[in-house]
Amino acid sequence: MTLRLLQHRGDDGARSVIVADDAGAAFVAGVDSVRGLAAKAIAAGTDLSTAIDACGRGAAVDIAAELAAGRILSPIDHDDAAHLVMTGTGLTHLGSAEGRDKMHRAASEAAVQTDSMRMFLEGVEGGKPAEGQVGQQPEWFYKGDGTGLVGPGEPLTMPSFANDGGEEPELAGIYLIGEDGTPFRLGLCLANEFSDHVTERHNYLWLAHSKLRQAALGPELLVGPPPQHIEGSSRIVRDGAALWEKPFLSGEANMSHSLANLEAHHFKYALFRRPGDIHVHFFGTATLSFADGVTTQEGDVFEIEAAPFTLPLRNPLARAAEQTVTVRTL
Incomplete structure (x- = not known):
């Protein structure tokens, strides 16, 4: 059940x-x-x-x-948004390196293996260690705190300075840190790990900038053992019609890393084992409209659905008003 x-x-x-x-x-x-x-x-x-x-x-x-x-509402939150941490791992799914490698190779004249491809292949080789062991560490990024978590149906808002607002359909693990510092996985959610792929494409060292965006979780938190195989669909709807649609796969059977290995490399840091904190950790994807040449625009609606989740995740795309930030000397 x-x-x-x-x-x-x-x-x-x-x-x-x-x-x-x-x-x-x-x-x-x-x-x-x-x-x-x-x-x-x-x-x-x-x-x-x-x-x-x-x-x-x-x-x-x-x-x-x-x-x-x-x-x-979003299936998880915290009374104090600063105590909800959003992070993620990339290059974790079989096939996930293709789009990233193409993106980074286009930005370089060198015909050598990119760092993205090297990291992906290292994950394929050592991302699923034997039970009780820790394998190859994955790519890792910080995404934000609870102020960037968007609920079902709410807009995913890119900053005024963003070059792109693109969907990333995937799974997210939800965790609560116990009073003794033990991380407890509550379950999995459908997720849209919203990113700026144009910024990332310019230079892969800007990946950290591209990930400092909002993210959305599907309405349901799936409790219990994670499914090994999940098939879903990701689409972009513009003016009531599907502009782009593609299936996506997730679950460990379709990944180069085990969830246990991704969790081990995240929670090995003591600052991520602070009692009472909530962690939303995005596990990555191999399916992006950006890789197919799609340019999103304000008003587009991202739709993600996958069994055994019964409700879809839908969020319109918006852009924030321009803000001027001045740093003052005291």
């Missing part, structure tokens, strides 16, 4: 948690956030499914209707 968690806000502003499975969906009694539910499970030494059973299920709910009404 596929268990999924959602966060809901009623018209009166009251928050609640919804649990959905093959039999339907219902409110979870006594909790108003997924983070709070996870904290209960950790304190009780149990898992999320058992914690839900201990809380009890309330009234049934139509999650598709609530999403359409705008009452479904």
